[in-house]
Amino acid sequence: MTHPADRTDLDALIACPRCDALYKVREPAHRERAVCARCHHVLIAPRRGAGAQIVAVALTVVVLVVAATIFPFLEVSVGGATNASSILDAALAFSGSGLFLLLALAVAALIVVIPVTRALLVIYVIAPLVFDRRPLPHASSAFRLSEALRPWSMAEIFAIGCAVALVKVADLATVSLGPAFWMFSVLVVLVVAQDSFLCRYSVWKALEREARPT
Amino acid sequence: MTSAAGQSPPTARDSGLVGCRRCTRVWPIETEVCGRCGHALQSRDPQALQKVWAWWLVGVGCYVPANLYPMLETRTLVDSQDATIVGGAVELALHGNWGIAIVILVASVLIPVGKFLVIAALALGVRYRSGLSERLRHQLHEIVEYIGRWSMIDVFVVAILSSLVQLGTLAAIRPGQASLYFALSVIFTMLSAQAFDSRLIWDTDPAPKPAAPAERSPA
Numbered sequence: 001m002t003h004p005a006d007r008t009d010l011d012a013l014i015a016c017p018r019c020d021a022l023y024k025v026r027e028p029a030h031r032e033r034a035v036c037a038r039c040h041h042v043l044i045a046p047r048r049g050a051g052a053q054i055v056a057v058a059l060t061v062v063v064l065v066v067a068a069t070i071f072p073f074l075e076v077s078v079g080g081a082t083n084a085s086s087i088l089d090a091a092l093a094f095s096g097s098g099l100f101l102l103l104a105l106a107v108a109a110l111i112v113v114i115p116v117t118r119a120l121l122v123i124y125v126i127a128p129l130v131f132d133r134r135p136l137p138h139a140s141s142a143f144r145l146s147e148a149l150r151p152w153s154m155a156e157i158f159a160i161g162c163a164v165a166l167v168k169v170a171d172l173a174t175v176s177l178g179p180a181f182w183m184f185s186v187l188v189v190l191v192v193a194q195d196s197f198l199c200r201y202s203v204w205k206a207l208e209r210e211a212r213p214t
Numbered sequence: 215m216t217s218a219a220g221q222s223p224p225t226a227r228d229s230g231l232v233g234c235r236r237c238t239r240v241w242p243i244e245t246e247v248c249g250r251c252g253h254a255l256q257s258r259d260p261q262a263l264q265k266v267w268a269w270w271l272v273g274v275g276c277y278v279p280a281n282l283y284p285m286l287e288t289r290t291l292v293d294s295q296d297a298t299i300v301g302g303a304v305e306l307a308l309h310g311n312w313g314i315a316i317v318i319l320v321a322s323v324l325i326p327v328g329k330f331l332v333i334a335a336l337a338l339g340v341r342y343r344s345g346l347s348e349r350l351r352h353q354l355h356e357i358v359e360y361i362g363r364w365s366m367i368d369v370f371v372v373a374i375l376s377s378l379v380q381l382g383t384l385a386a387i388r389p390g391q392a393s394l395y396f397a398l399s400v401i402f403t404m405l406s407a408q409a410f411d412s413r414l415i416w417d418t419d420p421a422p423k424p425a426a427p428a429e430r431s432p433a
Contacts, residue, residue, distance in 0.1 A: 010239075010240045010241060010242075013240040014233075014238045014240065015225075015231070015233020015238055015239075017234070017236070018352070018412045020225040020226050020233060020416060021223040021226075022223065022224050022226045022229055022231065022233070022240065037223060038416065039349070039412070039416070043238065074374065074378050076378050078381055078384055081382055081384050083378060083381055085377040089378075090370070090373045090374045093373045093377035093389060094373060094376075100389070103393070106397065107369065107370070107397075140251050140252055141251075141252055143251070144236055144252060144253055147236060151363055151404065151408070152363075154363060154366055157366050157367050158370045161373075161374055162374060164367065164371045165371045165375050167314060168314070169375065173379070173381070200238075204238070204239065204250055207250070208239075
């Protein structure tokens, strides 16, 4: 099948996942980025100390999502009647008959379950690397799952949705913002920051290096 | 990354290799599973376009009822009304809320329809040599992948409104049938865009015939 010599050489190559261009890896310096010359996809973007930052941010995300799920995030009042709604309420707004129940579950997954799962997976994978330990079992599967879930983590979209809903209700009733609204706003910034700090190439490289029996 | 400008770099496939789309590790082309991350490897999926079209069709199919059924059922003391996506926007515009009406029309009509057209154009462009440059088509695909998730905002707004506006007899909002179809349409369109392999845009050469396993004799 493969020549043993090829195998070591392949380690020094990188294929752009978006356009298949093949490059010899030349690791960029701290805060520099290696970009595909053809399609401009960012291939490598290492940052020193990013690991600890990412773990810290992921922990914050978990705490915030759990807290934001419980506290009310918007409150309306009109003519003396008030109603406060938490994120869980919003997700379960659809819970009616059969198909709507599915939609309720999907919404809950997109705005709460998947963001939390991603944060937990990232902690699981990266925390050992930060402390120079061997990766935990199945770390590469965990990181792969976390990456696959990335487009489906929609906490930040939900936060913008809150703003739109605010405008729509404004002429129907008086709206006030609950504590969870602000937690979610912070969360949006954190999720975006986390994705831009994370250099996938560095993580895969580290997992590969650490997993190798010595 | 070194590459002469203006000249296309060698691809993994040209070099008899396959790159992992998840972790960018390179393997001999016959490798089936990435040894670093465990992702399934395939230099080019011969069925990629079929998958794109399959998801695309269900996505478009769901978008039709999403526009026919009401998105929101609003009930207040004085009246109750069902609003479709376009109907709701027109209503807002008539009340003088032009800004929001335009935002809604862009987010729920222009962007979804634009996504359908772009994905179809990309898939057709692979089959029948597109006149558009590779760079442009690649950028279009990235935009569609990026924007796709944001269409979910409509469904979230419906969820927020109908959980929030539950004020007994004074006012109540309930999600309409269309919210379900709209959510499905967004999800299917996202899957369609994900199924599209952007590497196909850059493959100007026809795919090499898959070598029979026997030809790849063990060393």
